[in-house]
Amino acid sequence: MKNKYSLVACMILLSFLLVCQGSSLTKDFYRHSCPQAADIIKNKTLQHVTANPVLPAKLLRMHFHDCFVRGCDGSVLLNSTANNTAEKDAIPNLTLFGFDVIDEIKDAIEAKCPKTVSCADILALAARDAVSAQFDKPMWEVLTGRRDGTVSKSSEALANIPGPNFNFTQLIQNFASKGLTLHDLVVLSGAHTIGIGHCNAFSNRLYNFTGKGDQDPSLNSTYAAFLKTKCKSLSDNTTRVEMDPGSSRTFDSDYYPNLLQKKGLFQSDAALLTQDQSTGIVEELVNQNKFFTEFAQSMKRMGAVDILTGSAGEIRIKCSIVN
Ligand code: HEM
Ligand SMILES: *[C@@H]1O[C@H](CO)[C@@H](O)[C@H](O)[C@H]1NC(C)=O
Ligand SMILES: *[C@@H]1O[C@H](CO)[C@@H](O)[C@H](O)[C@H]1NC(C)=O
Ligand SMILES: *[C@@H]1O[C@H](CO)[C@@H](O)[C@H](O)[C@H]1NC(C)=O
Ligand SMILES: *[C@@H]1O[C@H](CO)[C@@H](O)[C@H](O)[C@H]1NC(C)=O
Ligand SMILES: *[C@@H]1O[C@H](CO)[C@@H](O)[C@H](O)[C@H]1NC(C)=O
Ligand SMILES: *[C@@H]1O[C@H](CO)[C@@H](O)[C@H](O)[C@H]1NC(C)=O
Ligand SMILES: *[C@@H]1O[C@H](CO)[C@@H](O)[C@H](O)[C@H]1NC(C)=O
Ligand SMILES: CC(=O)N[C@H]1CO[C@H](CO)[C@@H](O)[C@@H]1O
Numbered sequence: 001m002k003n004k005y006s007l008v009a010c011m012i013l014l015s016f017l018l019v020c021q022g023s024s025l026t027k028d029f030y031r032h033s034c035p036q037a038a039d040i041i042k043n044k045t046l047q048h049v050t051a052n053p054v055l056p057a058k059l060l061r062m063h064f065h066d067c068f069v070r071g072c073d074g075s076v077l078l079n080s081t082a083n084n085t086a087e088k089d090a091i092p093n094l095t096l097f098g099f100d101v102i103d104e105i106k107d108a109i110e111a112k113c114p115k116t117v118s119c120a121d122i123l124a125l126a127a128r129d130a131v132s133a134q135f136d137k138p139m140w141e142v143l144t145g146r147r148d149g150t151v152s153k154s155s156e157a158l159a160n161i162p163g164p165n166f167n168f169t170q171l172i173q174n175f176a177s178k179g180l181t182l183h184d185l186v187v188l189s190g191a192h193t194i195g196i197g198h199c200n201a202f203s204n205r206l207y208n209f210t211g212k213g214d215q216d217p218s219l220n221s222t223y224a225a226f227l228k229t230k231c232k233s234l235s236d237n238t239t240r241v242e243m244d245p246g247s248s249r250t251f252d253s254d255y256y257p258n259l260l261q262k263k264g265l266f267q268s269d270a271a272l273l274t275q276d277q278s279t280g281i282v283e284e285l286v287n288q289n290k291f292f293t294e295f296a297q298s299m300k301r302m303g304a305v306d307i308l309t310g311s312a313g314e315i316r317i318k319c320s321i322v323n
Contacts, residue, residue, distance in 0.1 A: 024309040025143035029121070034113035041122060044105045045129040053249050056130035057195030058098040063127035064191070064302065065096065066120065068178060069160045071306025073149030074119035077102055077319040080154075090154035090161075095198060099320065102126060106319045119319035120146035124303050131194070131251050139251070140296035142303060147313035150322045164201040164266035168274045178305045180298075186272055186281040187298040190291055193255040194248055196240040197265050199231035205267060207234045218270045220262035241265065253291035256282050 030037045049055050066076040069087055077099060080086040088096060102123055109117050121144045132139045162174045175185045205216035206228050215224055230241050242248035243265050244255055255269075259282055264270045272278045285291045314323050 025145045025304055025307065027141075027143060029144035030113075030117055034109065034116045036112050037109055037117045038125065040108050040112065041105055041125045042129045044108060045101070045126045046133055048101045049130050049133045054195070055098055055101065056127075056133065056249075056251070058096070059101070059123070059127040059130045060191055061195065062096050062098055062102075063123050064188070065157070065161055066123055067302050067305045068162075068174075069156050070149055070151065071308065072120050072124060072146055072303055073306075073308050073313060074123060074146075074316065074319060075149045075152040076157075077119050077123065078152035078322065079320045084152070085154040086152040087154055087157040088152070090157035102319050106316075110317060115315050115317060117315065118146050118148045118313075119316045120148055120307070122319070128299075134251060139292065140299040143300070145309055147308040147310075148316040148319075148322075149308060149313050162268060164197070164268050165204070166268045166271065168271040168278070171268055171271060178302075180301060180305070182278060183281060183294075184298045184301060186278050187285065187291070187294045188302060189269060189272060190253065190255045190285060190295060192243045192265070192269060193253065194251050195243055196248065197243050198237055199239045199241065200235070200237040202227075202266050203231045203234050203236060206231060216267070216270070218262060218273070223261075223263045253285060253288040256286045256291070260286070 028038070045055075045059075062076055063072070065087070066072050066074060069075060076087050076096070078086045078088070080089050088099065102119065105122055105126060106117075106119060109122070121142075124142050124146065125144070128138060128140055128142050160174075160177075162171055166174065171185055172182060175181065180188075205219050206224055207213065207215070209216040215221070226245075227241060231239055244250075244252075244258060245263070247254055255264075258264065259269060259272065262270070262273075264272070272282055285294065317323055
């Protein structure tokens with residue numbers, strides 16, 4: 001009898017602990033306060049994706065950059081001001097794109113539910129809906145209830161966004177600093193199944209890997225020859241190359257078999273094969289069902305990095321400026 005009661009007490013205590021420790025994001029946070037929010041975001045996102053099929057890659061990367069700098073707090077969406085250079089104007093952010101789409105969704109939502117839905121949640125949902133446009137179902141669950149930050153600094157983007165030349169150790173450290181694991185790193189790198197890279201993010205691998213005018217030996221030489229026909233010199237910073245050749249607009253698990261053929265575009269991609277444990281994960285994720293399942297879980301974790309909730313931060317009225 002005594003045991004039974006302490007078991008129940010334990011279970012109650014345990015569930016409190018879980019609630020306290022877990023992120024305070026919830027399923028459908030705006031269910032009562034703005035029931036139309038999810039539909040407005042989905043409709044507008046799908047309209048834009050139809051007009052511009054490269055948008056899913058843009059929004060997915062933007063959400064990643066948001067989460068890695070001050071947490072998923074919409075800080076990536078803020079404009080620079082007279083006395084502050086914002087994240088979006090930092091060098092790694094130079095090629096971000098799609099801010100106007102988020103601003104337009106926000107305007108539509110403000111018209112229905114003023115000061116209710118955060119820009120950080122809009123970005124998280126729009127990125128999911130954009131990537132999911134090619135499927136009949138949402139590819140991952142997005143919990144909501146994030147609040148918007150009021151600070152955005154280009155220096156913090158430079159310090160927190162991993163670079164294309166990062167080695168394995170640097171990648172692991174960067175992800176660990178966001179509470180993400182080796183497994184998350186390998187899974188989320190699979191996002192490079194969609195989108196493009198600019199030549200200058202990898203051309204050192206083609207033309208001057210160790211400073212001796214050489215090529216990166218870990219890059220497939222057939223693929224390197226192809227890339228050289230696209231990126232003609234080290235200084236080319238305008239040409240774009242598909243990261244997943246032939247299916248860069250299709251969200252699939254192709255990233256992994258490509259990687260195993262030594263066709264990862266960046267050193268940071270190739271770095272995943274420099275260690276046994278991560279190579280093992282790469283091999284598992286060739287299986288598309290496995291990749292989709294794991295990606296959904298890792299995106300949920302990425303979407304909860306250092307979030308502001310409760311009364312922290314604010315609900316921005318316009319995503320590009322603080323209230
Ligand atoms: C692991 C460390 C990562 C590094 C070093 C990295 C680096 C890069 C670089 C250099 C580009 C090319 C940008 C350009 O030249 O325009 C890129 C593109 C992209 N990245 Fe990553 N990335 C990483 C992780 C991620 C994660 C976690 C996601 C999302 C979950 C992501 C999503 C994307 C997408 C979708 C693109 C294509 C963007 C476009 O088409 O404009 N990346 N990444
Ligand atoms: C979203 O689109 C669907 C179908 O196109 C439409 O029925 C619905 O009213 C739209 N919802 C909102 C909130 O715009
Ligand atoms: C933020 O910057 C963009 C691009 O320069 C501009 O179109 C937008 O109007 C700005 N936002 C505000 C609220 O001024
Ligand atoms: C930055 O400029 C704004 C006005 O554009 C001003 O209100 C604010 O006090 C300034 N902040 C600093 C730290 O100078
Ligand atoms: C990774 O890069 C860092 C910084 O450049 C360097 O100190 C470290 O030795 C490198 N690690 C490996 C395993 O190459
Ligand atoms: C290759 O790298 C070396 C060492 O950093 C540098 O001296 C050389 O100028 C580079 N070559 C080119 C073509 O940029
Ligand atoms: C590209 O390189 C040119 C010449 O070096 C430079 O003027 C320009 O600012 C660079 N553009 C970007 C987007 O980095
Ligand atoms: C390099 O790519 C070619 C085809 O593009 C492929 O047949 C070959 O196996 C790849 N090499 C390695 C080392 O994986
Ligand atoms: C186009 C643009 O915004 N470029 C900026 C990129 O970031 C650097 C460094 O912060 C700025 O000097 C550029 O103006």
